[in-house]
Amino acid sequence: xxxxxxxxxxxxxxxxxxxxxxxxxxxxxxxxxxxxxxxxxxxxxxxxxxxxxxxxxxxxxxxxxxxxxxxxxxxxxxxxxxxxxxxxxxxxxxxxxxxxxxxxxxxxxxxxxxxxxxxxxxxxxxxxxxxxxxxxxxxxxxxxxxxxxxxxxxxxxxxxxxxxxxxxxxxxxxxxxxxxxxxxxxxxxxxxxxxxxxxxxxxxxxxxxxxxxxxxxxxxxxxxxxxxxxxxxxxxxxxxxxxxxxxxxxxxxxxxxxxxxxxxxxxxxxxxxxxxxxxxxxxxxxxxxxxxxxxxxxxxxxxxxxxxxxxxxxxxxxxxxxxxxxxxxxxxxxxxxxxxxxxxxxxxxxxxxxxxxxxxxxxxxxxxxxxxxxxxxxxxxxxxxxxxxxxxxxxxxxxxx
Numbered sequence: 001x002x003x004x005x006x007x008x009x010x011x012x013x014x015x016x017x018x019x020x021x022x023x024x025x026x027x028x029x030x031x032x033x034x035x036x037x038x039x040x041x042x043x044x045x046x047x048x049x050x051x052x053x054x055x056x057x058x059x060x061x062x063x064x065x066x067x068x069x070x071x072x073x074x075x076x077x078x079x080x081x082x083x084x085x086x087x088x089x090x091x092x093x094x095x096x097x098x099x100x101x102x103x104x105x106x107x108x109x110x111x112x113x114x115x116x117x118x119x120x121x122x123x124x125x126x127x128x129x130x131x132x133x134x135x136x137x138x139x140x141x142x143x144x145x146x147x148x149x150x151x152x153x154x155x156x157x158x159x160x161x162x163x164x165x166x167x168x169x170x171x172x173x174x175x176x177x178x179x180x181x182x183x184x185x186x187x188x189x190x191x192x193x194x195x196x197x198x199x200x201x202x203x204x205x206x207x208x209x210x211x212x213x214x215x216x217x218x219x220x221x222x223x224x225x226x227x228x229x230x231x232x233x234x235x236x237x238x239x240x241x242x243x244x245x246x247x248x249x250x251x252x253x254x255x256x257x258x259x260x261x262x263x264x265x266x267x268x269x270x271x272x273x274x275x276x277x278x279x280x281x282x283x284x285x286x287x288x289x290x291x292x293x294x295x296x297x298x299x300x301x302x303x304x305x306x307x308x309x310x311x312x313x314x315x316x317x318x319x320x321x322x323x324x325x326x327x328x329x330x331x332x333x334x335x336x337x338x339x340x341x342x343x344x345x346x347x348x349x350x351x352x353x354x355x356x357x358x359x360x361x362x363x364x365x366x367x368x369x370x371x372x373x374x375x376x377x378x379x380x381x382x383x384x385x386x387x388x389x390x391x392x393x394x395x396x397x398x399x400x401x
Contacts, residue, residue: 194364
């Protein structure tokens with residue numbers, strides 16, 4: 001088919017050098033549009049790695065995780081289980097250096113720190129948000145006080161050019177009452193003056209090369225919602241299944257007589273368990289909805305298994321008997337205890353690091369404190385079965401000897 005007049009004119013105009021120039025300009029325009037669109041979606045510069053969530057996505061996950069913890073009993077239970085095993089009865093912080101150990105006890109039990117309680121809140125936040133940002137401040141006596149900044153209140157973490165795991169400062173979200181967003185300077189031992197407020201950052205579930213951690217509840221949010229909706233539907237279904245209405249069949253002279261009889265019954269309906277006497281012209285019956293749901297138990301159990309798998313807990317930890325035998329239930333807890341041991345190892349590191357910061361700041365004004373003293377942080381036993389096994393082994397060994 002020969003080209004039409006429009007194709008011939010187009011070929012003539014955009015021939016040769018003009019065609020290549022148009023292609024170049026179109027490519028540049030498309031590239032700039034993509035860059036602007038990406039910047040608008042990200043809300044930040046292009047230097048951020050793709051391993052981090054977009055800002056709006058991270059805010060949504062943090063808000064949903066907090067909402068699920070507030071409203072969903074299973075989410076509250078998952079967060080509580082982590083704290084109960086990781087912190088347990090509490091953490092013990094000690095130092096062999098006498099002066100340093102004395103300060104640690106003062107700092108740990110200070111009424112504005114009360115670390116025995118605060119470590120539980122921090123462990124909850126670490127599970128719920130995936131990020132813990134302690135903000136430290138120190139008075140002239142060298143006593144350090146710590147408060148945690150919610151991760152959802154931060155917009156970005158500016159890191160070192162050559163290391164994404166070294167924060168430089170934290171940028172808060174824009175406050176309409178302020179001209180500029182709040183900014184927190186990251187703690188740097190080499191540049192610390194010992195008094196100015198500084199922030200630190202600890203993250204779990206963080207991909208290599210990312211700046212932000214991920215909440216433990218992040219992969220469970222969708223399934224928590226589905227389980228809550230399924231359970232609510234079951235409750236609503238059971239509610240309507242119990243509802244019924246009376247139906248009265250009779251012979252009436254006219255529609256007015258029928259309406260009068262209906263109004264009479266509605267004014268004084270029969271109560272359950274009462275005796276109803278009618279004549280042969282009136283027959284009573286009951287209408288109730290036939291609402292059946294097949295395999296409801298299997299559906300709910302399937303969703304709950306997904307929640308148990310995502311949280312790393314066996315079903316009996318979430319109130320669902322997995323087996324009638326104790327041996328099976330105990331065996332299912334093995335991987336869960338290993339998970340809690342790993343989280344406890346990380347949390348012990350967080351407490352040791354914060355304690356070191358408090359000691360170094362105190363050592364500037366108190367010569368009885370050694371800034372390089374070794375600190376020992378110990379957590380509670382994750383499971384008592386290991387101690388029981390060691391006790392049995394020791395008993396057997398002693399008997400053999």
